[in-house]
Amino acid sequence: MSGYGLLAEFDSPDALLAAVRAAREAGYRQLEAFAPFAVEGLDEALQLPRSRVPLLALLGGIAGAGGGFFLQWYSAVVDFPINSGGRPLDSWPAFVPAMVELGILGASLAAFAGMLLLNGLPRLRHPVFEAAPFARASRDRFFLCIRGADPRFDAQRTHAWLQQRAALSITVLPAEAP
Amino acid sequence: MNATAAEVARPAAPEAAPVLLGHHTDGSITDRITGIVLQRGRGAGFWLAIGISGAATVLFVVAIAWLFARGVGIWGINQPVSWGFAITNYVWWVAIGNSGTFISAFLLLLRQRWRTSINRFAEAMTIFAVAMAGLMPILHLGRPWFFYWLAPYPNAMNVWPQWRSPLVWDFFAIATYLIVSILFWYMGLLPDLATMRDAARRRGRQLAYGLAALGWRGDARHWHHYRSAYLLLGGVAAPLVISVHSVVAFEFSFANLPGWHSAIYAPYFIAGALFSGLAMALTITIPLRAIFGLHDFITARHLANIAKLMLACGWIITYTYVIELFTAFYGGDRYEIHTALARMGGDYAWIYWTVVACNVLVPQLIWWRAVRASPLALFAISILVNVGMWLERMMIILTGLYQDFLPSSWGNFTPTFWDWAILAGSLGAFALLFILFIRFVPALSMTELRRLNRDITQAGS
Amino acid sequence: MLDLPPLIQRRDFLRLMSAALALASGGCVRRPAARIVPYAQTPSGLTPGEPQFYATALTQGGYAHGVLVRSDDGRPTKIEGNPAHPASLGATGPIEQGRILELWNPARSHAPLQQGLATTWQSFTSMLAARLAGLQSRGGAGLYLLTGATSSPTLRRQWQRIAQRYPAARWHVHEAVDRDAVRAGAMRAFGAALEPVYRFHRARIVAALDADFLAAMPGAVRHARDFARARSPEQAGARMNRLYAAECMPSVTGAAADHRLPLRTAEILELAQRLEARLAGNAADGGPPWFDALLADLAAHRGESLVVAGEAQPAEMHELACRINARLGNIGRTVDFIAPPPVAGESLAALVEAMRGGTVDTLLVLGANPAYDAPADLEFSAALGSVPLSVHCGLYVDETARLCHWHLPAAHELESWSDARAFDGTACIQQPLIAPLYGGYAVHEVLALLSGEHDATAHGLVQATWRETFGNDFETSWQQALQAGVIAGSASSAVKVALRAAAPAVARTVPRDAHDLELNFRPDPCIWDGRYADIPWLQELPRPLTQLTWDNAALLAPELAVEFDLHNEDVVELWVADRRIEAPVWIVNGHAPRAVTLYLGFGRRHAGDVGSGRGVDPYALRTSGAPWFTAGLGLRSTGTRVPLATVQHHHRMEEREPVRSGTLSRFLAQPDFAREAADRAPPPTLYPDFPYEGHAWGMTIDLAACIGCNACTIACQAENNIPTVGKDEVLRGREMHWIRVDRYEAAPQETGPHTDFQPVPCMQCEHAPCEVVCPVEASVHDAEGINVQVYNRCVGTRFCSNNCPYKVRRFNFLQYARDAPGLDAQRNPEVTVRNRGVMEKCNYCLQRIVRGRIAADRDNRRIADGEVVTACQAVCPTQAIVFGDLNDPASRVRANRELPRNYALLGELDTRPRTTYLAKITHPREPDDAA
């Protein structure tokens, strides 16, 4: 395997979208697209699977709310029952607010952590950063990377194919740093 | 545009203005906003602002140190008015946080495009306001060093929090609110931090922004999960902000005091929070826009929209003022009636009527198009509403406590220097944090502006 | 800032006497290692850590009040009434409670002084011996003794010995609040200087003519008990007594009256004259309704009525009271006359005359402070300067001490042996609870120097006195007297009296201009004539009728305030002839309109750190000719203001009826008139009730009995280590009393506003609103239904206080509990001293309950009814407070709770209070009351 892949630069989201669609049609499957904002239609073009973030958030929310309610019930009813204001030990309606808050906290933490996890972040070093034009990926340029691992990848042919897509520049990305 | 004669004669409605002015490209947006942080020098104005807010922050620290050394008796609180400025400040600050979440979460869910240029600093405002709010109940404690007893944790005493107390609910609400607000804000900031990393020229800045950006690459997969998570956070932040202000309201409405024990308190506090939060958003936006020349991104339409929302909230507040009086008299409870009368005619009647003037009358100016179009007028209104809402909280606490059930225990409250010092100090600390935020973090969301710009140009073309 | 006494050095004995904690360095980082210092030899009868009680007595103006003093490991910590003592019957007034702090006051005098410099007892005795040697040759001429009023038989015996040695020596007695007029009145009526002893339980009609017999009279605590007994709606029923009161400044007695008439003090004498004349049939009809009603009632209750005159009235008034009581056949039934318990002495005026005349060579001032409290016209201080040798012996280096050549620290009554008589003549032995803390000398020991008994101890002197009385079986009788606190059978027997022919019926010629302003002096309800000015508990105790603390004021009626455009706290200038003072105004509803009252005892210059410089000195206007009231008062506003610290700002009930009251006829017609819906059936609730299977503690407070004397407040303060906060903090509304006595004014009636008192401790609600809002379980219920405050868990959110509808919770806004030595030795070791930032409140004297429970558990029995008594209950002169187990069907509290007049305060809030009230019943004369 010669490297991470080839990185082509485009000047508009439309050009990127067109390139992605063309690459899919050309049979490339290991594609990575980069944009300074979420480009509408890119997910579909790349045929990305549904994000698992909502599922994680749901689990986090259930864990937060369920754990929160259990904690309150256990401490107030089982562990140290205390007569507070003549109210029943199991004052479950009073346990709801903290339960709601803990549920929301669980869901939020899970959503955030899930997003990072699924994106493999934090990751400070990455082969794409080797490419000089990539500095504009967070500004106004759009990039398509065809991975070297793609079965259809061939350094010369893919390079040529990308040039046909009117890429502003094409950079060969070295293999991932150890 | 085909303007009719009538429209030409009248001043243009500010809400008809576009949400983005000028002919911007991704690059120009990026340069303009990164420039605030990276290129603008630290002028005399900057140092003056730092100086003033820093001095107030020092006052805050001194007041807190004196408070810890002597006890809450340095304030004017007493029996029966055993809550005072600290809780007023708390409710006021936490309410200011409301609008940041409203703008970013609710408007996100409602797909309001004009939120784009103001959500970032509105969220920052939320975080700093909630941080100030979170400090207040701790400072307010008689023994603040034991504040963690409100949290459940295994301990050698085998004692737990008392879960029926609204204060425990509040502990969880505020903690959750602060954490979720930071997550939401930070997540929105991630791609912009990557931009900052790439735009910065100095090594130190590159490393700092690079670390904070966590290696964000703008990968389509990143965006894919990011959008999902961001929407979800917005989705939970919306009920969260409702629950937080409900819980804050429960701290009053779950008590049995006349004037506090009222079912309307939760919606009352939510509307009031949004009202004061929007006012504070205007208070911050208008000078920010002028100082940094952000007229392209924050247009007359933004200001007018916030103002109109404020007006709407003002009417909800007005409704609750009226309905509170109505229920007091309609319910016929002698204590409620007394408290209502004591509010309007007692020793603190001036507070009540100032509140009515600031929160009910002043916002009515927004009906006038010229007022809506005048940043200066809106700024003045927003300050008055801020004052009015602070006084409203003072009024709720003070008049709920100073004449309750037994006439023998009635008593008044007079603030001391240290009461004012804590209030002024928290304002200073908030301002300082906000100035540092402007100085080091992109104050507008570049990512979203780029996309907005695209959408507009595409729609226009 | 707090105005509390500064710290002083801890006394050495404390370290040695008690197993006290001391901080030690090193070792454990967590907690400093504590040390235990055992006794070398455990005193007999003492179990370390367990309290003991000793019977003794406290005196004031020569009248003894029997008390039991609690001692913890040798430290006297609390004063309780002595049930065996006739003046106490187990209760005390507020002042007795405060005097434990007088004992421990670090501001007390510590050493003999000569010209203000510390010296020794030896140098004093040798100086005195030399002096006396010189006097001996002259038969003691020039030797003068000045004391406060005393009833000590030992002191009387000592004086007799001194008089034998020095026949020309003179003994003068000075008491700022004296009862000379009472005895003079009896002299006019009966030909003998006698004192009345009232039997209020037998009186169905009582007329108090300027007489505060419930609070400010010897035997007041006993009067209150007897009066309340005859007033109980359950016990007395239709025979309930009726009280008429005529007075200038509202008093506790006036507040208890069914009919009250505000009059200038001078006018009350005329009222009595008319009354006497009408009863004798010598005068025509006509008079105010109050007068006619009283006349009719007195005439209809011969032998069952009582006319009481106050000390402030002249001898003529007391003569009239004697005559009216005699005419009504009350003598021997509701009033007896006995020989005055205090020893008679010559007057201060005579002494000052002698001083001026240069006949005073050596003056001994024992326990009096005339430089402060002598009438201004005597100019005592100036006269004192001409005395060649003056010696002062007292608790403090006070105003007089500073003017005398020598000062000797006196032992406190709880530090020395003595003896005294009660209001009815009953004698008792005073025994010391502790060795003199500050090296003071008992008055008997100082006098022994004069009688030549140089080595005599107070103990020996007192024993010598009683050896004669007790006879052969001295030891047994002595021990019995010490244990019981009274000497059995020593009460004075009633003197048979017969009226002398009426003195010429000449009315005292008081200038009676209807517009003339009258100035009145009255002893302060807390600090009396000023002697207790340095006791912070008493300073901070609200005065019953004004709710003022830490200050006196020019008390005047609203009508006068309107006339002079005065408001509370406005400073006015008051003058009588050429004497003038400035004083802040406090408006008192029910005060006689054309008069001003000043409480004595304030304006002390050298009282100690607590009492000096508080309020204004009324003695500057007081003259020997008009000690209690004077006409010709001038009044002028100065335009300045002085803040006055009151604990209650609002005195109307605002239609909330916290105090429910009704007349006797209403009560008899509908006994449960005070009950509202919430009292008949508890409001509905979603929650099941918590079961209380063991004890269920509860309390009832009988508002028909409560006279508002505030003794409960200060007893609670003493029992529960409640700090004082100082005037500034009271001004901010931060007083700490766990049980307060609320005062309400009903709508004004023809006889002035009707005053209601209501003691309010924690209600111990079963549905406690405070508990549900506490985030840390610091305010919770225990298994017997007490709403406990766990100080060590409290973080101080104060939400509980907000949510308490009764506002009985108190918060330590600052560090109020000080480590002042002496003052911390007074503390109850069974009660935690609270730090700043912590909420506190009444817990039914939990420490007493636990003590009772453990004692009962050790014996495997239940706590008996009445075994656990709260501090407020124990002290209450009228037994208005009853505490006990609601689950015990035979308990008094249960019986009270089932009375129809039982009601819950704010019961409609469904807080289910454990403390409930019995409605107040008054007994005014009604139009259809037959004569």
Added chain:
Amino acid sequence: MAQLFGSAAVLAVKLTGIAAVVLAAVALLAWHSAIAARPSPGAPVQQPLPFSHKHHAGDDGIDCRYCHASVEQAAFAGMPSLHTCMSCHSQLYADAPVLQQLRAAFSGTQPLAWRRVDDLPGFVYFDHSIHVNKGVGCSTCHGEVDRMPLTWRVAPLSMQWCIDCHRAPEAQLRPQAQIYDMRWRPPADQPARGAQLHTAYAIHSTRLLTACSTCHR
């Protein structure tokens, strides 16, 4: 554009992150142990003179109550007065140098200040008499004192420890005859015996025993 972070930098960042997490965990643990119960048993406490319970109670067989005389009647078990000590030591070891301090204290020159072994905070009100009278023996809390040359604290005396027993006292109850038995161990049938004793002693409900006011006021 080159990599902003070299692999060394990434390693440094990772290590810093791990260090921060570890530090936070350590701080949390330190805080938790600071608020946790003291370790038990504690160290032997050095006294002003080396009093040995092992010698007095173990070897000489002196009853606990001889010195701690008020343990059955009062909250405070009682510390022996110096007179109690001297009732023997005026005869035995009357001149021993080790007892110099005792003699000095007895003659009043210098007080003898024992160091506390078992101490409770000021807001905890413990009563010896009720425990001893209701079947809680000395050794349950103080351990086998008669085997201690210098005395040490056996129990943590934390609220958790107190309350564990107050929740289920039957596990520790003994017959009155064995209160001062240092060797008492719960017998095999303690659950049954304990329940019997619980009734016989008429011990209060757990609700009362675990009420805050039972120990705090």
